[in-house]
Amino acid sequence: MALLFHSKIKRNDWWREELSKKVPGLEVRFYPDIGNPDDIEFALCFAMPHGVLGKLKNLKAVFSLGAGVDHIFEDPDYPRHVPIARVVDPELTDRMSEYVLQHVLNHHRYQHLYDEQQRKHFWKEKHAPAARNRKVGILGLGALGTGSAETLKKMNFDVAGWSRSPKSIDGVTTFHGPEQLDAFLARTEILVCLLPLTDETTGILNKDLFQKLPEGAALINPGRGPHLNEQELIDALDSGHLSAATLDVFHTEPLPEENPLWSHPRVRVTPHVASIASPGRVTELAAKNIELARAGKPLLNQVDPDKGY
Numbered sequence: 563m564a565l566l567f568h569s570k571i572k573r574n575d576w577w578r579e580e581l582s583k584k585v586p587g588l589e590v591r592f593y594p595d596i597g598n599p600d601d602i603e604f605a606l607c608f609a610m611p612h613g614v615l616g617k618l619k620n621l622k623a624v625f626s627l628g629a630g631v632d633h634i635f636e637d638p639d640y641p642r643h644v645p646i647a648r649v650v651d652p653e654l655t656d657r658m659s660e661y662v663l664q665h666v667l668n669h670h671r672y673q674h675l676y677d678e679q680q681r682k683h684f685w686k687e688k689h690a691p692a693a694r695n696r697k698v699g700i701l702g703l704g705a706l707g708t709g710s711a712e713t714l715k716k717m718n719f720d721v722a723g724w725s726r727s728p729k730s731i732d733g734v735t736t737f738h739g740p741e742q743l744d745a746f747l748a749r750t751e752i753l754v755c756l757l758p759l760t761d762e763t764t765g766i767l768n769k770d771l772f773q774k775l776p777e778g779a780a781l782i783n784p785g786r787g788p789h790l791n792e793q794e795l796i797d798a799l800d801s802g803h804l805s806a807a808t809l810d811v812f813h814t815e816p817l818p819e820e821n822p823l824w825s826h827p828r829v830r831v832t833p834h835v836a837s838i839a840s841p842g843r844v845t846e847l848a849a850k851n852i853e854l855a856r857a858g859k860p861l862l863n864q865v866d867p868d869k870g871y
Contacts, residue, residue, distance in 0.1 A: 566618070566842040567853075568593040568607040569627055579842065581606075584849035604855070606848050610795065614639040615644070623647065625848050628839050629654060629706060631865050632759035632786060647851050647861040648871070649839045655709035657836035660806040661784055662700075662710040662754055669752050669780040670696050670719075674806040678827055690866060693718040699750030701766075702757035702785065703736070703812075704871065705727045706837070747774040750861060751820070752782065758871035759786035767791060772798040784810040784825070784836035792823060799828045810836045 565588055567577055578590045591597055593607075594615065602618045608627040615621060616639030624634060626648045634646055668674065679686060690696070698714055700707045703725040706759045714721045715733045722735040724746040729736050737746040747753070753775060757763045767783060767790040781804060783790055792813065798804040807830045814820075815834055823829050849859045865871060 563587065563603050564589040564591055564601040565606055565848075566591050566593060566596060566602045566610075566614075567605075567606040568610045568614075570609065575843070577606075577684070577845075580845040581813045581848065584845050585852055588852070604848075604852055606844070607634075609633045610637070613639045615640050623633045623851060623861060624770065625844075625851055625861075627844060629704075629837075630759060630786060631871065632788075635867075635870055642867060645708050645855070645861050646865040646867075647847070647863050648865055649844060649847060649864045650705050651839060651843045651847070653840045654837050655705050655842060658756070658784065659709045659713040661810070661832075661836040662756075662782065663713050665721070665782045666698055666714060666752055666754070667717075668808065669782070669806060674828055674830065676781075694720060696720060697722065697749050698754065699724065699746055701753065701755045703731065704724060704756070704758065707754075707756040710756060744774055747771065748776070750779060751776055752780045754782045755785040755789055757789060758869075759788055760870035764788045765791055767795065769794040769798065772804055775804070777803055778805045780805050781807040781809075783807070787812040787815065792821075796822060796826060804828075806830070808832070810834055834859070866867060 563771060565581065565592055574592050581588055581590050584723060584779065597616050600620055603620055603622045605615060605621065606625045606627065615624060615637060621641060621644050624644055626634060626646065628658065629649050631646050631648050634640055672688050675688060697720045700711045700723040703723045707723060708731055711721050711723050711731055711734045722737065723731065724737045724743060726738065728738045753825045808830045809823065810832045811834055817824065817831060823831060847862060854861055
């Protein structure tokens with residue numbers, strides 16, 4: 563039995579040691595050193611090159627290295643009958659909640675404005691309202707969105723969330739379905755996008771959505787790069803309808819040097835660091851899911867292929 567591993571972060575010796583500890587007898591192979599593809603029953607990966615998984619005829623399950631699985635579904639040759647599991651973990655949620663809180667506070671307290679004033683050696687105060695009077699909206703109420711909403715609520719922000727299906731979170735106003743999206747946007751001064759990436763959510767952060775936010779609203783996107791129409795964000799910032807944006811994910815990563823987002827005065831760029839899965843926890847989940855797959859049982863955090871998450 564062999565597992566094929568692929569990640570942009572090269573720690574092959576560590577991953578082999580940890581996986582072998584938790585699954586005795588497991589042979590770990592690192593792409594592109596596949597060996598005999600017929601030996602491979604499992605894959606643990608992020609952004610496996612397209613076409614690879616489709617060649618593994620004895621593949622029993624695929625485990626994503628993170629919470630997102632769009633990098634797997636984007637592969638046109640992915641074998642659709644093979645189950646996929648994603649990472650759902652308290653530490654991953656806590657890391658995302660930290661990032662969201664940090665940048666909500668930056669926008670709430672006008673840090674982008676003070677950064678610009680500092681560059682110009684210009685002194686002018688702008689006083690923020692109390693947190694209870696600042697309306698923050700979370701697009702997407704999965705594990706990461708729910709954790710972020712709960713963290714912001716503890717800081718007394720007026721928090722709302724939107725999801726595809728109804729959700730209930732103590733102290734958080736919730737909206738659901740396409741018919742309630744406009745009402746959610748109309749009351750949101752700081753918008754955080756934590757949606758999964760699906761056909762329906764690709765390009766959702768666009769001109770039409772921005773126009774439904776109050777004038778002066780801010781955007782935080784630690785979700786997925788293809789959620790955002792970058793040029794339409796720049797247009798909304800230049801027009802003044804949006805005040806600022808914090809972006810952690812992009813269509814092309816690393817962000818190309820010539821991309822105008824790097825130098826836009828109202829954009830803060832971070833290099834896809836909002837939240838990463840704990841390697842120790844990932845190997846624990848993989849080991850449990852290998853056991854379940856061998857027994858023919860559903861995986862932990864198994865993805866619904868019809869929903870894409």
